[in-house]
Amino acid sequence: MLVAAVAVGWQLHRYPGGWKYAFGNEHDAARRDLQTARGALRGLERTAQKELSGARAAVEAATASHRRRVRDAELHVAHLREPGRGGYRAELGPLALYEYVLDVQTDEWRADLPLHEIAVRAEHSPTAGHVYLVGPDGRQHLMTYPVAEVGEEQVRTFVVDVHNAIAGAKAFQRERPSLLRQAEADLRRVRTDTTEQTKARLHLDAVTARQSGDTRIPQARQALDAAHDRWHALTGSRPS
Template sequence: MEAVRLGGVVMAVAGIWVLWRRHRYPGGWAFAFSFRHEVHREALANARNKARDAARRAAQAESAGQAQLAAARNDYERRLAQLEQKIARLRNPGIGMRLGGLGELVLFKHTLTVTSATGARSIALAGLDVRFDTGQKNHSIYLTEATGHVHRAKYPHLHTGLDDQPRFDEDAVRDFAVTIQNAVAAENSARACIPRQLKEAEKELEDARADTRAQQAARERLTQIQQRNRQDPHRKTADAELEEARQVWATLTGSIPPK
């Protein structure tokens, strides 16, 4: 059974090869297979190979030029995207990375998240006033927003034995308040620089949009390659020799062969 299948495959391949050869060398079985016409077939094949090689070299050169133009376009678009993202971050930096947390407060680079029984909300660090205080039952961190709104975060320290709430060491609360104050100072300093940075980034984006020199240079190179390919004497000679070989074959067989 295996031998039968193998024989069928061989016959199919042979049949395809015969059809291909008849197509490439039309005019009859003798012209396609006879040793008497081998010289004519070789002449046609050589002309085809020469023309195909010239066309391949031209296509490779043009493909390289197109790749350079595409790379220049991608670099241009990537640069614009980077600057647009930079401007977006300057205008809206988000919450930033997490810097720490204690009790109901979680500190991020640009905001402070407050979690209470009614839910969670974010307080912008810019312009925030932070003050530590301690009392008989609780340590407190007072947060006064730029709007004047005040929030008090409570950290119980007195053990009454009546509840299972966590207790907070005074130094830990003080240290966290200092951490918030330092983050606020860094945010205020960064915010003071944003107008200048934003102006610079917008100018940089404007200049980047106008700078299409790399694309223009790549486009000119591609045009030169295309013109050179159209005017290439070697390719013209190869194409002419192929046409001549096809005409010779047509005169010999009465059938024009494909290129």
Template sequence: MDAVQIATVIVVGLALWALRKRYRFPGGWAFAFSLRYESDREALASARNKARDVSRRAAQAESAALAALASAQDAYERRLRQVEQQLARLRSPGAGARLDGLGELVLFKHILVVTSGAKTRSIELAGLDVRFDTGRTNHSIYLTDVTGRVFRAKYPHVLPAMDDQQRFDEDAVRDFAVAIQNAVADENSFRARIPHQLTQAEAELEEARADTHTQEAARKQLTLVRQRNRQDPSRKVADSELEKALQNWETLTGRRPPK
């Protein structure tokens, strides 16, 4: 920035300062700048500052009370959401995390997904019977669901010499069948606990809905702060002194200044 630009910034800044002072102390240049009226300007500025300080403290107290109420409301809504999400997971647990996969079967925490060609379907783990068998050309995992329907997953281990289809080791297929059996055991245990957990979660939801004490206390505190601000004697004194200072300036200059 060169000297001309610096000088321009200074001149503009001084002009804005002078205009603001003329606005704050209306009636003419002398009333705004002359030493003769300096004590009058100081009296008006002091009254303004005092009223502004009282208003700022009142606003800060109300802002803090509003923040406390908002925090209480957020905590209330957050707890409701947490319990509602817990209930939703218990009522509809979904697939859950992926645990393992082999061939056309993919094992998740709560279901087994079967992909056969272009078709995909899910088998619930609860009550599922899992059996491993091996044959001349294929290892097999037999899955019998709670309705009695049976699905057979095939894992070839003997293929023609020119066939590039994947071959499966028996131990790998057996281990996968064991993984499914263990997941079924976990799922059966999980399902057995659900009724009790649902009862607990539903009771917790009712309790969470009824627990509005913190909100009510914060709302009462906000009402109290607002009432105290309205009745604050220091505010009345500051407003009265400011009004008097405004009237004195108007009597002196014929112009009423802004607050």
């Protein structure tokens, strides 16, 4: 009943003047005349709004894409300038291996050691594994791992991981200057490459200009005003 009441109220609102004008069969043609004028205007407005919204969305998407590309290029340059630790790889007691550094955390020594400046080797005795670490200053440090706590295979595996990471870090350091130059050039290019934004804005300008000169919507509004006039002349009430 509520739905029916709402439907009746909506019909009376759309076709004001009384029940017979809103529902009577004798006024079908007048209602169709008004509905046709309304539908024509709304269809044109809906199509124009959809086209304009699409063009604006394309500008926003192109702008956002450019920002992302610039941000990604900036992050790449920043990484090459200051690589930091890099990704985590493995750890063994007080030693934590990262992509570019070996983090040491003992009671006597706390430091991030650049991998390309250190060396490491392992030795074993029946009771313990020994990791010899040569720091950037050339001094050698000994880390001892009792076999009862850390197995020989675990120590050897960690030292192999460190060896491989050192090789990777040294290669990265050799290549870093050229990689940085390329990354900075890419950043400059990305910052100045606004081709997609320009195309999107030109398309938006073209759509806006074409719609501004399109006479179909003003004509449809005039046609709807004329339909309102005819309905008012028939019923004494003017549709909103």
